[in-house]
Amino acid sequence: MIRCETVIFEDVGTTPRKPLSERQKLALHEKQGGICPLCNQPMLPGDKLTDEHLRALGLGGSNAPDNRAMVHTPCALAKTNGPGGDLARIAKAKAQKCASLGFKTQKGRPLQGAPFPKAEPQCRASKPLTKTRLPPRPIYVER
Ligand SMILES: [Zn+2]
Numbered sequence: 001m002i003r004c005e006t007v008i009f010e011d012v013g014t015t016p017r018k019p020l021s022e023r024q025k026l027a028l029h030e031k032q033g034g035i036c037p038l039c040n041q042p043m044l045p046g047d048k049l050t051d052e053h054l055r056a057l058g059l060g061g062s063n064a065p066d067n068r069a070m071v072h073t074p075c076a077l078a079k080t081n082g083p084g085g086d087l088a089r090i091a092k093a094k095a096q097k098c099a100s101l102g103f104k105t106q107k108g109r110p111l112q113g114a115p116f117p118k119a120e121p122q123c124r125a126s127k128p129l130t131k132t133r134l135p136p137r138p139i140y141v142e143r
Helices: 022-031 073-081 086-100
Strands: 002-004 049-053 068-072 105-107
Touching (some): 022 049, 022 068, 049 073
Antiparallel strands (some): 002 105
């Protein structure tokens, strides 16, 4: 993946995120008839829901109500983080913009943002395991 040096600035070309009030979320839910527009399945009581920008802010979407929808949280995560999702498309768009402007690019650098946290070391046995030789089995001879 090609990353442009200027991508480290988080606010490049994006509209600031504007959260919805609980009342606005309810209005969206009712306007949609309780159907998630990403999977076309009903949003049932107890489902985790997210207010989502249908066109991502990083791809030129706005905070206007017609660009917002209540969706299942797993659907929102797949839309944002999935393969070919919003984040991948935003990174590609920014890299293309940098390239078209002739900005220097860096190849092979890890993605900026939130990397996976380093795992804690695994628990170990209280003392190192050793191979022990079992005592020889008694041999019984019939008389
Ligand atoms: Zn859904």
